[in-house]
Amino acid sequence: MVATMVDRLTLSDSAVDALVAALIRSGRRVLGPQLVRSQGQDRIDIAPLASFADLARDGQAVASAKGAVFPKVERLLHYRYAGKSIELADVEPASPPTVLFGVRPCEARAFAALQAVLNWDSEDKFFSHRLANTTVVAISCTEADASCFCTSVGSRPDDGQGSDILLCRLAHGGYLAKVATSRGQALVELGQGVFQALAAEPELAPAAALAPAFDAKTLPQKLAAHFDHPLWVEQSLRCLGCGACAFVCPTCACFSIEDEADSRQGQRLRTWDSCGLRLFTLHASGHNPRDRQSQRWRQRVYHKFAYYPDRFQTLGCVGCGKCSRACPVDMNLKQHLAEAARTLP
Amino acid sequence: MAEPFEPKLTAFVCNWCTYAGADLTGTSRIKYQANVRVIRLPCTGRIDFMMVLKAFARGSDGVIISGCHPNDCHYTSGNYHARRRWMVFRDLIDFVGIDLARVTFSWISAAEGAKWASLVNETTDRVRALGPYQEIGKLAAAGIE
Amino acid sequence: MESLQRKAQELLAAGTVKLVIGYGEGTGVRRRPIFVRTGDQAGSLVLDPACTQNLATYLTKAEVRALGRTALVATPSTLRSILQLAAERQVREENLLALVPLAGTIKELTTFADIEAMVATLPDEIARADQEMLTQLGAMSVVERRAFWEKELGRCVKCYACRAACPMCYCERCTMDNNRPQWVPVASHALGNLEYHVVRAMHLAGRCVRCGTCGAACPHGIPIHLLTFASEGSVRRQFGQPGGASSRPTYALATFKPDDKEDFIR
Numbered sequence: 001m002v003a004t005m006v007d008r009l010t011l012s013d014s015a016v017d018a019l020v021a022a023l024i025r026s027g028r029r030v031l032g033p034q035l036v037r038s039q040g041q042d043r044i045d046i047a048p049l050a051s052f053a054d055l056a057r058d059g060q061a062v063a064s065a066k067g068a069v070f071p072k073v074e075r076l077l078h079y080r081y082a083g084k085s086i087e088l089a090d091v092e093p094a095s096p097p098t099v100l101f102g103v104r105p106c107e108a109r110a111f112a113a114l115q116a117v118l119n120w121d122s123e124d125k126f127f128s129h130r131l132a133n134t135t136v137v138a139i140s141c142t143e144a145d146a147s148c149f150c151t152s153v154g155s156r157p158d159d160g161q162g163s164d165i166l167l168c169r170l171a172h173g174g175y176l177a178k179v180a181t182s183r184g185q186a187l188v189e190l191g192q193g194v195f196q197a198l199a200a201e202p203e204l205a206p207a208a209a210l211a212p213a214f215d216a217k218t219l220p221q222k223l224a225a226h227f228d229h230p231l232w233v234e235q236s237l238r239c240l241g242c243g244a245c246a247f248v249c250p251t252c253a254c255f256s257i258e259d260e261a262d263s264r265q266g267q268r269l270r271t272w273d274s275c276g277l278r279l280f281t282l283h284a285s286g287h288n289p290r291d292r293q294s295q296r297w298r299q300r301v302y303h304k305f306a307y308y309p310d311r312f313q314t315l316g317c318v319g320c321g322k323c324s325r326a327c328p329v330d331m332n333l334k335q336h337l338a339e340a341a342r343t344l345p
Numbered sequence: 346m347a348e349p350f351e352p353k354l355t356a357f358v359c360n361w362c363t364y365a366g367a368d369l370t371g372t373s374r375i376k377y378q379a380n381v382r383v384i385r386l387p388c389t390g391r392i393d394f395m396m397v398l399k400a401f402a403r404g405s406d407g408v409i410i411s412g413c414h415p416n417d418c419h420y421t422s423g424n425y426h427a428r429r430r431w432m433v434f435r436d437l438i439d440f441v442g443i444d445l446a447r448v449t450f451s452w453i454s455a456a457e458g459a460k461w462a463s464l465v466n467e468t469t470d471r472v473r474a475l476g477p478y479q480e481i482g483k484l485a486a487a488g489i490e
Numbered sequence: 491m492e493s494l495q496r497k498a499q500e501l502l503a504a505g506t507v508k509l510v511i512g513y514g515e516g517t518g519v520r521r522r523p524i525f526v527r528t529g530d531q532a533g534s535l536v537l538d539p540a541c542t543q544n545l546a547t548y549l550t551k552a553e554v555r556a557l558g559r560t561a562l563v564a565t566p567s568t569l570r571s572i573l574q575l576a577a578e579r580q581v582r583e584e585n586l587l588a589l590v591p592l593a594g595t596i597k598e599l600t601t602f603a604d605i606e607a608m609v610a611t612l613p614d615e616i617a618r619a620d621q622e623m624l625t626q627l628g629a630m631s632v633v634e635r636r637a638f639w640e641k642e643l644g645r646c647v648k649c650y651a652c653r654a655a656c657p658m659c660y661c662e663r664c665t666m667d668n669n670r671p672q673w674v675p676v677a678s679h680a681l682g683n684l685e686y687h688v689v690r691a692m693h694l695a696g697r698c699v700r701c702g703t704c705g706a707a708c709p710h711g712i713p714i715h716l717l718t719f720a721s722e723g724s725v726r727r728q729f730g731q732p733g734g735a736s737s738r739p740t741y742a743l744a745t746f747k748p749d750d751k752e753d754f755i756r
Contacts, residue, residue, distance in 0.1 A: 036711075040619050043711045045645070062709050063647075071490040072647050073679045095490075146517045237553065238523040240654035244709045247649045258676050262403075269489065271677045272647065279667050293553055328655045328707035329543070330522035394692055395673065395685065402681055415748060425746035429729075432752050433695045433743065436724035440627065441688065441717070442636025451756040464756065480636055481681070488644060488679035 006160070007179040009188065009195040010202060011167065016175060019187075019194045020052040023099050026190060031068060032102040033061040046103070055102040058143055062326055064250030065100045065107050069130040070114060072247070072272050076126070076257070080265035093129035099187070101137045106150045106320035108138040108162035110250030116312040117253050126270070135183045138163040139175075144208035147321030149334040153216045155319060157208040169205040176202045213334050214341035216305065216315060222344040223306040227298070231343055235336050236297035238329045243274030245323035245331065251304070251316050254280075275299050301340070352406040352472040354381040354465070357396055359389045359424075362413035362454045369458030377462035378469040381409065388412065390423025394434040397448060401481035407447045407472035409464065414452040424452075446471065447478055494563065497589060497596040498532040501561055507587055508558030511548055513541040523548065527557070537563065537591055544701040546571035546657035549581050561598075564588040566612045567701030569605050570734025571657040574697055576602045577739045580660060602737035614732060616700050616719060623716055624723075640680065643687060645710040648678035652714050653690065655707035658697045658733075665689060691717040696725035696742040699734035 011019065023030045032049040033056045035042060044061040046068075079088040100107075111131065118124040141157035144150075150157060160166035164184035167175040177195055179188055188195050246252040256273040259266060273280060276297075281290045290296050308316030317333075324332040358364045364385045370377065386392060389412030400408045410431070418424040431450055439445050449468045453460050472478075498510040514524035514534040521540045526532050546568045548554045562568065569588060575581045588599040590608060599605045615621075627635055650666075653659040666674055666686060674689055675682035698718040705715030726732045729742040 038711060039623060039713055041711050045710075062711075073489045073677045073682075075489050233553075237525045238548075240547065240651070240707075242651040242654035242707075243647075243649040244651040244707075247647045248709055256676065260672075260675055260677070267489075269677050269679075274649070277650070293551075324517060326651075326709035328651045328703075328709075330516035330520050332517045335517075393673075395689060398685060398688060402685075422746065425748065425750070426743075428750055428752060428755065429743055429746050431755075432728050432750070433721060433724045434692060435754065437688065437691055437695075437717070437721050439632065440635065440720040441639045441684070442632050442634070444632050445754075449756070450754055481684070484640070484680035484684060487681070488683070489677070 007177075007185070007188075008198050008202075009177045009179060010170070010174060010198055011177050011195055012174040015191075015194045015196070016167070017052040019191045020049060020055075020101060022191055022194065023101070023187070024049070024051075027097070029096045029098040030101050031065065031098060032056075032100065033059075035059075046100075049101060052101075057102070057139065060104055060145075060148075060320065060322065060325070062322065063248050064110065064320070064322060065103050066110065066114060066250050066252075068098050068100060068134055069111065070118070070127055070253060070255075070272075074126060074270045076268045076270055078265065078267040081263075093126045095130045095133050098130075098134045099137060100134060102139050103136065104320065105138045105140055105157065105159045105161075105163065105166065106148075106155060106318040107250050108136045108166075109155055109159060109318045110320070111136070111162050113251035113308070113312075113314060113316055113318065114253050116308075116314060120312075135164045135187060136162065137165045137167065137184075137187070140166060140168045141208045142169055142205050144210040145321070147324040147332060147334060148208075148210055148319065149213050149321060149337075150319035151210045152212040152214050152334065152337070153315050153317055153319040157210060158204075168202075168207075171203040171205045176204060213338040216337075219337065219341060220306045220309045222341065223302055226344045227302075229344060231340060232298040232301075233294040235331075235339070236294045239276070239293050239297055239331055240329055241276050241278055241293050241296065242328065243272070243277055244326045244328065245300070245333075246274035246276055247272050248322040248326040250320060250322070251318060275303070301336070305337070350473065350477055352380050352469060352475075352477070353404055354407045354409060354468060354472060355400040355405040356381050356383045356409035356411065356465075357386060357389075357392050357400075358383060358409075358453075359412035359419075360385050360387050361419035362417065363411040363451075363461065365455035366453045366457045367461045369455065370461045371458075373458045375458060375462045377465045380469045381465050388418065388420050388423035389427035390418070390420065390425075392427060394430055397434070397438070398443075398481065401443070401447075401478060402485055404482055406475070406478040407449070407468060409449045409451070409468055411451040411453045411461075411464070414454055417454060443481065444475070444478065446475060493594070493596050494537050494589065494591065495532045495535050497598075498526055498535055498561070499529040501587070502527065502529055502532065506559070507561040509554070510535070510561045510563070510589070511545050511554070512563035512589075513537065513543075513545075525554070525557070535563070541565070542702075543655070543706065544568050544571055544657055544699075544703040546575065547655055547660075547703070549575060549586065549657070550660035555585075559585050559587070561587040561589050564590050564599075565701075566609070567699050567703075567734075568657075569599075569609050569612070570699035571701065572605055572734075573602060573609060573737045574658060574699060574734040575660075576737035577741070578697075579739075606736060609735065617702065620702065620713075620716065620719065623713060624719065627716070639684070642712045643683040644680060645712055646678055646683040646687070646708075646714075647710070648676070648683065648686065649709065651707040651709060652704035655703045656694070657701075657703075658694055658699075659690070665693070687714055687717055690714075691721040694718045694733075695721035696729070696731055697733050698722040
């Protein structure tokens, strides 16, 4: 995304509604967080939006929006036997033009972390193609919950990093739109007058108040010095070793390659994988370098807060808290990291 | 003009009773509809319940499972275990919305050539009337981007 | 709650157990499993209606077993899980103690026979919301049920939170984890999800204690506990064996009667 100077425009509530309608009419896939009431349990899913009214404006979706650029199951190639020969076909990545509308700023920031690893030393054409076709319109947060910790990882509830357009709520209705990229500008043009020029300095609704819980800048050195600390055993006692945290995480990009075939045809799929699963590091020899949950838990923390900064000069975590909310046993990453920052000398 | 629908049936049968019975059907020159593909297993006890689901996933419109009568199992008790398994599996697949009318269970002995023919004919007619079954097969392409 | 904390302190101080597994305060209104090894830590134990997760899943976790003799704060479902695990030879009586809140005190159950006796006095019902869902699903046509499960299971991402949270899913190498053969697809596409959940429900038939922890664990709100409730219900109805009733092995699908009655085999 080419950074241009940030344009500031305004949108009334009805204008946002019209914008969403225009985006849908244009044939784009418009995805956003929506409240789903089901079996007495409410949840927020990221799903196709029918209108702005359907958008869940507060709270967070359980899952991240990464599925739009890094789907849970993706076909890479397929083949079939045709008589005596084999027809092998690469899958050319094809994705519809997509707008992620109404995601949180933390989710928008996560795409840079995905980019860092998926396009690290070679281009992941599937991911890159989907990302190039995706425009991110985030809405800043006026509320945070006990799992959120964006301010501990160098961000803010109204951070525009990673958004093509950031919508900030105004105190008396409507939004301030910060248009940061040419992709965002393209939406402004599509909106055809839905965006208004700023008449005066806008009065913003207060962003969520979220005190930092730990200092992410000093954490990498502490982690590097305490690889064998018993804290990792303590923290991971209740961890069940499932993949819930990794799969809802907007920055987690580990994947498995699965070949599915029968005697006539086959396909190669890429699927999400998680370092929390015991078999993630099982070698063909039978040796498993991370056979205990404490080693896998440590890996999760270190990957995001030590190895990522070391390799990519950025954290592998955006402080969204989705991992904590999704975890069946309430592994609250903010609490764990705060404890690590406090306990590790 | 479109070809009329001909159902594909997959039959999982035990070697010692039903497979031999089906063989007798042939040697007795009893004609029956050719829609069934027979898969021979040592015993109905060896039939994994997922074979039923996988048959539907790969294009079967109906499934037949058949083996030795109780007390006649070549391995003494394989069919007893199979029976219990099917008693539970049927309830489960009905619960997840799979049409039980398309799954047929039977005991057919090596001497019952006529019964095999009659079972296949009756099942083929029933499944033909029900129409093609794509509810599970269509899932093979779903959820992959 | 106070007597639970005191009981935990006493047990630890006397060396009767090395570990008390119970519930502590979690994020917001949540509760989380806690592992109490000292008297001080015992102060974190809480016990209230929000404590519903089945903690028996930790009895088969290697890192927890290594900590020594364990006292487990037990809901009725947890007690049933202990019995089922005992029937499957996964826990030893001498390594375990169940702590059950009863009439204002905390009762210690140290033998499987005691746990069986206690379980026999407890109501064996599932939550009303779940009963209603099962009734609704039962009233649907096959086609409607298929549409329901296709939609629900479409959200599954194969994170295996359900499997990990279930006390009865203790296999070190689950059938999903084998690739010779790859009997069930790993990928979380529609077919892979259906196959996984059907296999899991069958592997739990007659073993599930209906705690609902699998459904509660699912991050995407899929009511998968209803699947294992259905298979357990089938075994219960047809063979008279509810999951977790006895510490003696009685797995309905590992045995048979020559005159088992059915009405569908021609």
